[in-house]
Amino acid sequence: MSVALITGVNGFVGRLLAKSLSAHNRKIVGIDIQAKSVLPDIQYYKADICDIDIMADIFGKTQPQEIYHLAAVSSPSYFHTEPFNSFRINLMGSISLFEVMKKSACNSVMLAVGSAKQYQEPAGADPVTESGILNPSGYYGVSKYAVEMIGRYYVQQHNLDIRFTRSFNHTGPGQADNFVCSDWARQVALIASGMQKPEISVGNTKAAIDFTDARDVIEAYRLIVQNGRKGEAYNVCNGKGIDLKYILDYLTKKCPSKISICVKQEKFDVNAANAGLIGNYDKLHKETGWSPQIPIEKTLDDIYAWWINNLT
Amino acid sequence: MSVALITGVNGFVGRLLAKSLSAHNRKIVGIDIQAKSVLPDIQYYKADICDIDIMADIFGKTQPQEIYHLAAVSSPSYFHTEPFNSFRINLMGSISLFEVMKKSACNSVMLAVGSAKQYQEPAGADPVTESGILNPSGYYGVSKYAVEMIGRYYVQQHNLDIRFTRSFNHTGPGQADNFVCSDWARQVALIASGMQKPEISVGNTKAAIDFTDARDVIEAYRLIVQNGRKGEAYNVCNGKGIDLKYILDYLTKKCPSKISICVKQEKFDVNAANAGLIGNYDKLHKETGWSPQIPIEKTLDDIYAWWINNLT
Numbered sequence: 001m002s003v004a005l006i007t008g009v010n011g012f013v014g015r016l017l018a019k020s021l022s023a024h025n026r027k028i029v030g031i032d033i034q035a036k037s038v039l040p041d042i043q044y045y046k047a048d049i050c051d052i053d054i055m056a057d058i059f060g061k062t063q064p065q066e067i068y069h070l071a072a073v074s075s076p077s078y079f080h081t082e083p084f085n086s087f088r089i090n091l092m093g094s095i096s097l098f099e100v101m102k103k104s105a106c107n108s109v110m111l112a113v114g115s116a117k118q119y120q121e122p123a124g125a126d127p128v129t130e131s132g133i134l135n136p137s138g139y140y141g142v143s144k145y146a147v148e149m150i151g152r153y154y155v156q157q158h159n160l161d162i163r164f165t166r167s168f169n170h171t172g173p174g175q176a177d178n179f180v181c182s183d184w185a186r187q188v189a190l191i192a193s194g195m196q197k198p199e200i201s202v203g204n205t206k207a208a209i210d211f212t213d214a215r216d217v218i219e220a221y222r223l224i225v226q227n228g229r230k231g232e233a234y235n236v237c238n239g240k241g242i243d244l245k246y247i248l249d250y251l252t253k254k255c256p257s258k259i260s261i262c263v264k265q266e267k268f269d270v271n272a273a274n275a276g277l278i279g280n281y282d283k284l285h286k287e288t289g290w291s292p293q294i295p296i297e298k299t300l301d302d303i304y305a306w307w308i309n310n311l312t
Numbered sequence: 313m314s315v316a317l318i319t320g321v322n323g324f325v326g327r328l329l330a331k332s333l334s335a336h337n338r339k340i341v342g343i344d345i346q347a348k349s350v351l352p353d354i355q356y357y358k359a360d361i362c363d364i365d366i367m368a369d370i371f372g373k374t375q376p377q378e379i380y381h382l383a384a385v386s387s388p389s390y391f392h393t394e395p396f397n398s399f400r401i402n403l404m405g406s407i408s409l410f411e412v413m414k415k416s417a418c419n420s421v422m423l424a425v426g427s428a429k430q431y432q433e434p435a436g437a438d439p440v441t442e443s444g445i446l447n448p449s450g451y452y453g454v455s456k457y458a459v460e461m462i463g464r465y466y467v468q469q470h471n472l473d474i475r476f477t478r479s480f481n482h483t484g485p486g487q488a489d490n491f492v493c494s495d496w497a498r499q500v501a502l503i504a505s506g507m508q509k510p511e512i513s514v515g516n517t518k519a520a521i522d523f524t525d526a527r528d529v530i531e532a533y534r535l536i537v538q539n540g541r542k543g544e545a546y547n548v549c550n551g552k553g554i555d556l557k558y559i560l561d562y563l564t565k566k567c568p569s570k571i572s573i574c575v576k577q578e579k580f581d582v583n584a585a586n587a588g589l590i591g592n593y594d595k596l597h598k599e600t601g602w603s604p605q606i607p608i609e610k611t612l613d614d615i616y617a618w619w620i621n622n623l624t
Contacts, residue, residue: 084407087407139465142465149454153449153454
């Protein structure tokens, strides 16, 4: 049974990935900063990924064949408030893993999760391919661009098998409510349950967003490690934009009572992630066979159902 | 009198720059990691550039109009032994300064010193311009490339006035003897003084290196801050390759006794810095009027004279 190490295992994507890889016959080693794992059946380490000695120790003990490096600061608001520490976590947290991989004897494959935010926005008329211009306009994007660039150095010069993603927006049941679909679904669930007055506060509703269901995303991550190539970057995306207005209408229709829409300026930044940037996943499809399977309506149904069961 | 802050002020280039800027009517604030400044007449802070709180404090107290960011790990051997800490110093040490600049009200100009090692090697037949392909093949180059990329983000998104150099090899009297000209000059001085048998150990002697006298380099740095442009990168170089064999012959002729040449494999890495990469300084010349003034023979004379006076 091969060992898959996941950094950021307690996160939304980390949890889904751990369950999926476990079902695909991997032994899961998880790292995160909380005292305990949210998953019961994995080998868990509370650790700071920037601490290279601790990382080396965990690698030595667990000898992972696959490393899924998900841990990162991705929240624009945390980056805005704590840019130095956010850069530190994203840069030094990745370099520590590259270094430990370099020194370890286990010939592992790393998936380094990057972001669509590495691309220049706005892109051209066509969905952006992996050869699109990399020119990030935000902290998170620039940190991920730097990590990919440094990672490529480790591939070229030290022959590490690192594969990179440029992951577009993803969502799904269990996502925190600072992401737009989850935020809106939660509010509709609160209204439907009589816990919020029939008014939903929204930010931007005019953009078309490339959303992929997180359950499709983790399948892409598994397939890139299984069938992808060393040093390559892969867009993980849906390939088409979904109008936020469509999502809002779809969700509000779940509630029998009429819901009024209240546009709030302060919600614009948080919700406008990669507005208008649509990806092309041809490369990922050709090399791994992956394509997104879950339609947005099922994603929204499941997010809504999750909130109905998890309102407190 | 405007305030110029120099990080890495105790280094070979930092000391020369401090003296020159002082002569050009700047008040010098120096930062380095040693307990004391090697220069007597500057305002000196012993500080870790990665400590953003301490950097903010120094900026608040001194309000520099000009920031010359020289502090970095540049030694290939230290990078090789301590890559994680070297990346930390080069990356986080620069990001801390960018962040402090962002928050400070003093509208300062920063010169961020980068390296020719950011370029892909070997380059084409012509001397490389600033539009040459950036694809570093060593730790130091990749760290400097990442810093320039992150710095460009701060220019574009936060309107900081950062100017970048891609500095080629430089040398001059007072340089440490782990650099090739200084190493050879010291050995010849030892032989001429009867302190070493008449045998000089060398690494690569076949390459042509783009060497600039460090006294010309610091003049370029001053002129970029004075006349250069925000967000631009400038090659600081001589524009032609000087054969290492010519340097070796020139130096060994200073000693009346015959010197035998002993090629040592372990010296190759250290001495082969940017072997064969020749820069083009047209941009720097056009925008600032700079051109190298000191011929290599004078540089070598002065290095040799320095060693004759500083052999212990």
